[in-house]
Amino acid sequence: MNKKVVICGGSGLIGQALDKRLTDSGYDVVTVSRHPKLGEISWDDLGRAIDGATAVINLSGRPIACKFTESNKREILNSRVESTQKVAKAIATCTNPPAKWINASAVGYYGNRGDETMTEASSPGSGFVVDVCRAWEDACLKSEANCAKTVLRIGVVLTSNGGAMGKLMPLTKAFLGGAVGNGLQWMSWIALKDLVRLFEWVIENDAPSVVNACAPEPIRNGDFMVWLRRQLHRPWSPPVPAFMMKLIGQTIGPDASLLLDSTRAIPTRTGDFQFMVPSLENARLDDLSVPS
Template identity: 35%
Template structure:
């Protein structure tokens, strides 16, 4: 399959691109980076740089050509959620990098002659769609939350769903992605390896997670299997508390995990962005299990063992 990947040069893309290439796919990477995944060399890989004008209009000829010749599009574009304090300007960037980019992408797909339109769109979202709760269990049919992240995810998904008029649309509400070189785990590993690790905040908040390995496998399977359609919670079947997560990580690394990180420290660093880590939600992957997706990392300890090596 010939695939256009949007926003796939970061933490997930570093593993997704090699996996898709191994599967025999032809890939075009569209990234804000001038050299996305430069370490990956393959005659089946083409790279295009997306400057702000491209993201806003998708009218650059090279991008239009790539879109018209692609059978599928994977859209994981978006500024990282928990990397900076949420100033008004950063909130706008978090929103526009997802909502505006997806809107323009779907409009560009729709503007193509019917015979040239990609037939599949896989678009990212996040479990932040549900808001946060210490007691509720969220399924794909659960309603949306009322906070900033929930509103962002709703608008992001609505733009992607517009493509369902002419393409098969798969939306993945992605949980906390576990890998050694990025995401929440990437930030925790150096501290735990020095013996200073522990739960963040009160430790009771839920963590709904998935290994990067399984997330990439899921994307590849959703591309290949036309039975995948609609919204899926991209999380492993065993959500856990932050305290359980910290204890399991300490055991896997052979290090103590008793020193909690006080919430005010994280709030000082990230402002409102700290709520991504300090508050959580128990999310269930019911539709994936009904679909027959087999997780290779369904249990936390084994998942952490893979994700830390």
């Protein structure tokens, strides 16, 4: 069996960790990049690369943690939809299409829903991020690509060495790690080590078309910041009022909705997959990361 996996947009935090996980599991991993380095390939060669592959994984998209200017919003949307359309077109050229196509999405699909619990069957919310996720998913699931397709609605990815935590940890160490707004908004999250394992589980199992890639126990923002301060030995930080977060979002970013919106999503379609970090209650920072 050809155990080749092609990762589009594999140069970021998730892609690099996923490359390591799959390589350690015996897969031949090929990374697709707009500016390929040694050992990577360009998007122009995608069709040849995925022909006969076990899976193609698309993680491509402009980072969303930014000021939501009109130009940034267009780039956030187009980078996701257009890369997904390119994957669909490449699959159409294959003599032997890949067995699986896994496309990234986000729990932002559900929007700002307060205390409501979201499963994969829940309806979409409303707003810019929701619109992006819907178009992103449609470009995959509604395509005519002749292979099994799964969309992963990914929560906030937590690791001790990058991503969202890479921005939050220095602030928290400087006693600026207080709750945002009233701190009651829910955050759906997943440890990076679990996310890469979940990708592998989807590759190797008969996965459904949509899976919430988040831990079974979401956490409120205020409780999360208490947990993070405890990890960094900072007993207290002043809260960040909602109006201040909105002002920051309007001037330098990221948009305040990314921290103030409440999304309480849980996974109900992960079958026999076992989360190594299902809850942050007794977790440590080092528990989140992929072993080096």
